[in-house]
Amino acid sequence: VDELTYVSRLKAEHIRLPPRSHVVEAGSNGGILYTLYSGWAFRYKSLPGGRRQVLDFLLPGDLIGLQSPMTGTVRHGVCTMTDAEICALRAQPFRGVFAEQPALAAGLVATLLLDEERADTRLVLLGRQRATQRLAYLLLETHARLLERDLADEDSAEFPLTYDILSDALGLSRAQFARSRVELRQRGLASLENGQLRLLDRQTMQSFSGYEELAPSHRRAIL
Amino acid sequence: VDELTYVSRLKAEHIRLPPRSHVVEAGSNGGILYTLYSGWAFRYKSLPGGRRQVLDFLLPGDLIGLQSPMTGTVRHGVCTMTDAEICALRAQPFRGVFAEQPALAAGLVATLLLDEERADTRLVLLGRQRATQRLAYLLLETHARLLERDLADEDSAEFPLTYDILSDALGLSRAQFARSRVELRQRGLASLENGQLRLLDRQTMQSFSGYEELAPSHRRAIL
């Protein structure tokens, strides 16, 4: 059985969701697993007092809730930001991947390692960079991820994120986020308006934020 | 071939290292892979201006440099903090794990997901918690990891970290770290002296820092 056929057999359901749908709740353990087919979503953790940290943005092709079948629980929430389509994969047969599709399993590990790399740079961002640099970096990184998926132009992209979500991703207050956004614009680096990201001076922006280009990740569209 | 035998065949070398040995440098791509056999190490990224972010602590049993064989490059450094022993695994045959030991591969994925979970909580820490809470959380988490490996007592442990490393892990300056350490002591939560961690009031400390117990991770000693 080839990989494509194999994966398509795992598919249980195709679901359409409006924005702000909670796909996964922290603490759930249903063992279900999804892939994001179209649209944007984000992973987050909530804290007492309405505080929240956005952990990562999910783009088409990303897996949602892999923890569930593999470790038993998901400890974060996942929520859509736009209209989205997700595929539910049946968890039970999914575990067979390891025995039956070793190349897929290896690809899965490679993907997880790239995610880890992204988490690492996010830690550097929150631990050691100033507000505006954080924003610049996040925009560059996200734009690069969109490019990989042909969801962006060379220097602009649809960017349907509310500023609340962005500030929670950057560990900033909404107010400080707004100021950083203005600063980025004034330095002529990038603009963010009406859901449109525009990179005005990528070169300067990269050195400003300490952005490191990642290897183009050989993304497997499958899974 | 059973798992233990299989893994032992991968083993190429057993190496002893003094403290402050750089096991892996950011950007290297030798394809070598290690396991930490004994001692402590840490993963980090350096920034221009001598700044640094410590990403994670590595404890006995952890893999070092899995990126190398799987994605081609390692983007972080790894450095020992104590005397340490590491096993080098040959990368070429290691890739055979997926075809030949599916259960091991699945375990590997589960481990990576638990690491990701830890990275997530670290992001919450740096993005949304105050200095003293960060410290409290990190101490609780690390103590739990030591307990899993039988390297700690119920409420104390060897803790051979310089304060420099701890502050770089918490995204704090050394001065602020020192103040937080004093505050923890004064609140009667924990003390950290002469390389000894002592948890004085775990209950209060957990609610103070927002610590969530993780499922006891079914660690596989292998790999």
Next chain:
DNA sequence: CGGCTTCTTGATCAAGGTCAACCTTTGTGG
């Protein structure tokens, strides 16, 4: 036309960074 939610902006204030001095240890060579 309200009444949401999102965004913007300003005033104030606290957390934590920076810098610098000083104090311990620990180690080393004379």
Next chain:
DNA sequence: CCACAAAGGTTGACCTTGATCAAGAAGCCG
């Protein structure tokens, strides 16, 4: 055995960043 150096740790004074709070503008429904 001592003098000195180097590394790690402690503390205080001062200043910057960014949080908090609050008030207002701007869309966007129903």
